[in-house]
Amino acid sequence: MLRSLYTGVSGMRGFQTKLDVVANNIANVNTVGFKAGRAMFADVLSQTIAGVTAPEEGTRGGVNPMQVGLGSKIRSIDTLFTQGSPMMTGVTTDLMIDGNGFFAVQDAAGNVYLTRAGNFYVDAARQLVTADGLLVLDEGGGPIQLDEGLQSFSIAKDGTIIQVLADGTINTDVRIGVVRVANPAGLEKVGENRYRMTPNADQETDPLALIGPPGEEGRGEILSGFLEMSNVDLTTEFTEMIVAQRGFQANARITTTSDEVLQELVNLKR
Numbered sequence: 001m002l003r004s005l006y007t008g009v010s011g012m013r014g015f016q017t018k019l020d021v022v023a024n025n026i027a028n029v030n031t032v033g034f035k036a037g038r039a040m041f042a043d044v045l046s047q048t049i050a051g052v053t054a055p056e057e058g059t060r061g062g063v064n065p066m067q068v069g070l071g072s073k074i075r076s077i078d079t080l081f082t083q084g085s086p087m088m089t090g091v092t093t094d095l096m097i098d099g100n101g102f103f104a105v106q107d108a109a110g111n112v113y114l115t116r117a118g119n120f121y122v123d124a125a126r127q128l129v130t131a132d133g134l135l136v137l138d139e140g141g142g143p144i145q146l147d148e149g150l151q152s153f154s155i156a157k158d159g160t161i162i163q164v165l166a167d168g169t170i171n172t173d174v175r176i177g178v179v180r181v182a183n184p185a186g187l188e189k190v191g192e193n194r195y196r197m198t199p200n201a202d203q204e205t206d207p208l209a210l211i212g213p214p215g216e217e218g219r220g221e222i223l224s225g226f227l228e229m230s231n232v233d234l235t236t237e238f239t240e241m242i243v244a245q246r247g248f249q250a251n252a253r254i255t256t257t258s259d260e261v262l263q264e265l266v267n268l269k270r
Contacts, residue, residue: 003047003068005258010071011251014041017074018244025232026241033117033193034230035079036237042075081184084116084231086223092154093120093128096228099220101178102195104211105134106143112207114179116228117193122146128176132192139177141208147171155224159214177211178219 018039028034046067055062086096095118097103102114113134120136123129128136128144135143139159146153149166156162159176181187186200197205204210215221 002258002261003070004254005262007069007071008251008254008258010044010073011254012248014039014072014074015244015248015251017077019241019248021077022237022241022244025237026234029230029232029234029237031117031193031230032119032227033084033115034232035081035084035116036230036232038078038080039074040076040078041072044070044073046070079185079187079189080231082231084228086226087229088226090225092224093122094118094225094227095120095155095176096223096226097178097214097220098223099218100184101180101214101219102184104137104141104177104179104207105130105194106137107134112137112141113190113194113196114181114187114207115194119227126150137177137208137211139175139211139213141177141211144174144176146174155222157215157221157223159222175213176222178214178222179207179210180212180217180219181207181210 018041021037021039025036028036046069048065048067050063050066052065053063083099086098095103097116097118102116103118104112105115106112115130117130119131120128121131123133126146126148128146130136138144144161146161147163147165151164151166153161153163155176159178160172161174161176163171163174165171181197181202183201186198186202187195188198190196197207199205202210212219
């Protein structure tokens with residue numbers, strides 16, 4: 001059987017996956033805090049037809065190996081953690097991390113996730129929560145709850161929540177936490193703009209051990225009244241979509257040509 005037939009099939013499979021990644025990027029062009037993906041290719045095993053021969057000085061020269069490649073595969077699908085553009089909203093609880101790091105949020109079961117989406121709000125229990133009800137954590141890893149009798153509040157760049165109470169006193173004890181991981185690309189996406197810690201994201205797999213105050217130890221600062229938009233570049237994505245489409249068509253043509261060659265071989269006996 002012709003090697004080129006299976007080589008073409010491997011190329012089509014790879015470009016199908018690339019198109020899936022591009023489609024997901026475009027679908028999330030307006031998703032707050034979304035980070036684009038990128039499919040990277042690699043060649044697979046090569047079949048050696050003839051081996052290498054070492055040269056003998058004054059007698060003969062060396063001979064290079066003869067190898068035929070057996071197609072391509074998706075080597076990795078990377079998540080690009082470049083900074084997204086800021087969008088000004090003017091809403092105090094809309095937060096953006098300017099730099100490295102993630103907000104830590106906790107579900108009802110106590111599981112802690114990381115997110116770059118800072119579209120938060122204060123619920124009826126005066127807790128700072130995400131749009132789907134997860135608790136936002138402070139610098140110590142505990143849920144953030146505002147004081148009773150709160151008249152107004154603002155959030156500083158260092159994450160401090162400045163609360164003005166009904167009696168005129170000001171409370172600055174609460175500070176929003178930011179988690180800094182060594183390898184953000186090693187995080188696992190779990191949907192809803194959230195990530196889960198993995199052993200390759202950081203040697204310390206407990207996110208609460210990595211939480212701390214914004215602006216310190218490489219953590220980004222907090223911008224209140226802003227949201228981080230998706231870092232998807234539509235120009236790049238449409239270009240990659242064209243490349244993936246043409247690559248798929250070219251590999252499909254390889255399989256068609258291989259089929260025609262096989263048909264000619266079958267017809268030889270007639």
